[in-house]
Amino acid sequence: MIDLNNESGLEADEQGLIALARFALDELRIHPQAELSILLVDEDTMADYHERFMDLPGPTDVMSFPMDELQAPDADEEPPLGVLGDIVLCPEVTNRQAAENGREPRQEAEYLLIHGLLHLLGHDHAEPEEKAVMFSLNDRIIALWEIERTK
Numbered sequence: 001m002i003d004l005n006n007e008s009g010l011e012a013d014e015q016g017l018i019a020l021a022r023f024a025l026d027e028l029r030i031h032p033q034a035e036l037s038i039l040l041v042d043e044d045t046m047a048d049y050h051e052r053f054m055d056l057p058g059p060t061d062v063m064s065f066p067m068d069e070l071q072a073p074d075a076d077e078e079p080p081l082g083v084l085g086d087i088v089l090c091p092e093v094t095n096r097q098a099a100e101n102g103r104e105p106r107q108e109a110e111y112l113l114i115h116g117l118l119h120l121l122g123h124d125h126a127e128p129e130e131k132a133v134m135f136s137l138n139d140r141i142i143a144l145w146e147i148e149r150t151k
Contacts, residue, residue: 001035008040010091013106020110023148024117024141028072031081035067036120038113039088046090061097062112063088064119071122087116110145114138 002021004014021036041049046059053063068082089112091105098108118134125131 001033002038003036004038004040006040007045008042008091010040010042010095012040012091012109014040016106017109017113020113020145021117023145024114027141027144028117028121029079030070030072030084030121031079034070034079034081035083036117037086039086040091041088043090043092046088046093049088059090059093061090061093061108062116064116066120066122069122070120084117084120087113087120089113089116107142111138111142114141 002018002025004018006012006014017038021038025032025034025036043059046063047057049063050056050058050060053065054060065086065088067085068080070080070082070084073079089109091109094108094112095105098105101108101111103111115134115138118138123130123134123137125134
């Protein structure tokens with residue numbers, strides 16, 4: 001189950017984000033009944049979360065709050081069922097930084113949604129090896145999504 005709440009005050013492609021999340025969860029072989037929450041917030045709220053939970057000043061683009069610490073299964077394992085957690089996106093920040101990353105605002109939000117989802121599944125980018133794996137997987141899912149979208 002994927003739940004999205006837009007408290008950002010900005011319009012967003014909510015159904016598109018939900019469809020992308022479902023697509024990514026399927027690609028990663030996460031149980032279709034695993035629970036995921038997506039929250040879109042304004043800059044002040046994101047700054048508050050960023051300071052409270054990361055001890056860093058100002059707003060950021062995406063934050064992830066894992067719950068059951070689910071991980072993508074190996075090919076011979078059953079898909080995990082549980083609560084993935086929460087992804088918090090700040091459309092004001094993602095819209096602003098999209099051009100810096102060579103993307104449209106929609107593409108930036110989608111990229112960061114997958115980034116947040118991968119964090120929920122235990123991926124990180126603190127070390128070069130981890131970063132290579134995580135960003136490669138992020139890019140692969142987005143590329144597959146672009147193909148799926150044009151069908």
